Amino acid sequence: MASTTQDTVLRAPLEQQYADQLAALKQNDNETAPPSWQLSPRKVLDFILGGQTLPLKQGRKTVDVPITRKFFGDRRLVERAIVTLASERALLLVGDPGTGKSWLSENLAAAISGHSTLTIQGTAGTTEEHIKYTWNIAKVIAEGYHSSNCVPSPTMTAMRQGSLLRFEEITRCVPDVQDSLVSILSDKSIAIPELPDANMVWAKPGFNVIATANARDQGVNELSAALKRRFNYIHIPMVADSATEQAIVKQRIGELSQQYQLTVELQPSIIELLTTVFRELRHGRTVEGVKIKEVASTLSTAESIAMLLDASLHAQYLGAGQVQMESLADNLIGAVVKDDDNDRLALREYLDLVAKRRAEEQPLWNTFYQSTRAALA
The missing domain is CATH 3.40.50.300 (P-loop containing nucleotide triphosphate hydrolases)
Structure with missing residues (x-):
């Protein structure tokens, strides 16, 4: 297969994106691999779950390669x-x-x-x-x-x-x-x-x-x-807890920002708010245990990543260099309300029963509430 890099294609295959990590794992692999496998099963597991740093010999020098969680x-x-x-x-x-x-x-x-x-x-x-x-x-x-x-x-x-x-x-x-x-x-x-x-x-x-x-x-x-x-x-399954979902979004947005050469600022509080909204609408229950209408749309972690990427691209090219809640609100309507009017009603109810109450105490939730209400209107 011809060699490609992230500079010549929009998205290189993962074996090329993570070539250094795979090479470091192979150099430090002392276990037997099944026939035709490039790595032993334990090193495949290490590649998927990450969490360690391994030395990689490159000619006369040795570099430390962090194995990231995939x-x-x-x-x-x-x-x-x-x-x-x-x-x-x-x-x-x-x-x-x-x-x-x-x-x-x-x-x-x-x-x-x-x-x-x-x-x-x-x-x-x-x-x-x-x-x-x-x-x-x-x-x-x-x-x-x-x-x-x-x-x-x-x-x-x-x-x-x-x-x-x-x-x-x-x-x-x-x-x-x-x-x-x-x-x-x-x-x-x-x-x-x-x-x-x-x-x-x-x-x-x-x-x-x-x-x-x-x-x-x-x-x-x-x-x-x-x-x-x-x-x-x-x-x-869907991601079990909020902290893990936020970690996934943060890591993936970081990788995509590097790929798209984005320099915009994305506050962790925005990631926390968006993942919270998605989880509550997805499960039909707030973090406080209050039952709300569940939406039919699949509000997955991947959907929240796509929303944040769109908002970051807007901030980079058409905004002021920082992700604004107004941009996220517009994207949220498209993510939640695809072709089901009941989802529009569920989102409106969520704003009135959940977001409005939080907006009284938290400025970011107030901005989210106002922006999303305006986008719905």
């Missing part, structure tokens, strides 16, 4: 995912939108296989050819069926390399397409009947599949019983 979920959940990928069973990460399923999948692939780009995006238009292989029709017409005229899918490439395949939003695919994975997961092979003399591709050790499924899409195209048996299900 996923803030339960340690046991990550351990189960790693152990599953070391076995013959595939891994299915299930959760609400914005819980970090794809992020965890990408980080696991980067740490285990050294690349995270062998990916199939599940949609209603995904076909069996996307999962297995297709043909260069022009060459087939001119030369007939030949192995060099076969266009491999990411699945076939992963099997030949002994790498991980990422299958995003598997439940968005129709059942017939989903079931084309059954033989791949069972026999670890793909049959090519057009090539009688070389009609099988066998997976090398290290091949496995990480799939993700949106919990809200579970009923769209439910997996067959045969396919369910071949996956180990791991449910990714």
Whole structure:
């Protein structure tokens, strides 16, 4: 794969963004790794959870490389995912939108296989050819069926390399397409009947599949019983506590600010207020235990990060260099009130019953209340 940097592409693959961290972990890895794995399972866990600093030899000099935390979920959940990928069973990460399923999948692939780009995006238009292989029709017409005229899918490439395949939003695919994975997961092979003399591709050790499924899409195209048996299900919950959610938002906004070269000031109190609003509207209960209307929109941690990034970009290019509550209020309306008028009513009730009371004692909540009321009007 051609080398890319953050200066030449909008978003480089994680194995390149965290190249120093992966190299430091590999240099300090004294444990045995499964076949084709770049790191031992313990070092993969260290990469995902972070929290340490390791030396990295670069020529004649040695530098200290901090291993940052990539996923803030339960340690046991990550351990189960790693152990599953070391076995013959595939891994299915299930959760609400914005819980970090794809992020965890990408980080696991980067740490285990050294690349995270062998990916199939599940949609209603995904076909069996996307999962297995297709043909260069022009060459087939001119030369007939030949192995060099076969266009491999990411699945076939992963099997030949002994790498991980990422299958995003598997439940968005129709059942017939989903079931084309059954033989791949069972026999670890793909049959090519057009090539009688070389009609099988066998997976090398290290091949496995990480799939993700949106919990809200579970009923769209439910997996067959045969396919369910071949996956180990791991449910990714919403972030459990406010402090962890704030830490996630702060770290991710810091990374995005560096990526977008933002110099705006974002006060921690704004992050705290926004995550509090999201959590209360999401759960239908305030921190004081008061029951309120729950919104239908998925107010995930990822949604709050996107809101803060939009507000920071506005402050950088169209504002005064500091995130203003007015900008956040405008974005909040779009996040909460998408296509359900009941969510507008729930937000209005939240402002009148919760935000207004807090506004009497806290200036930031007063600014939030006034700005959001004006945006709703």
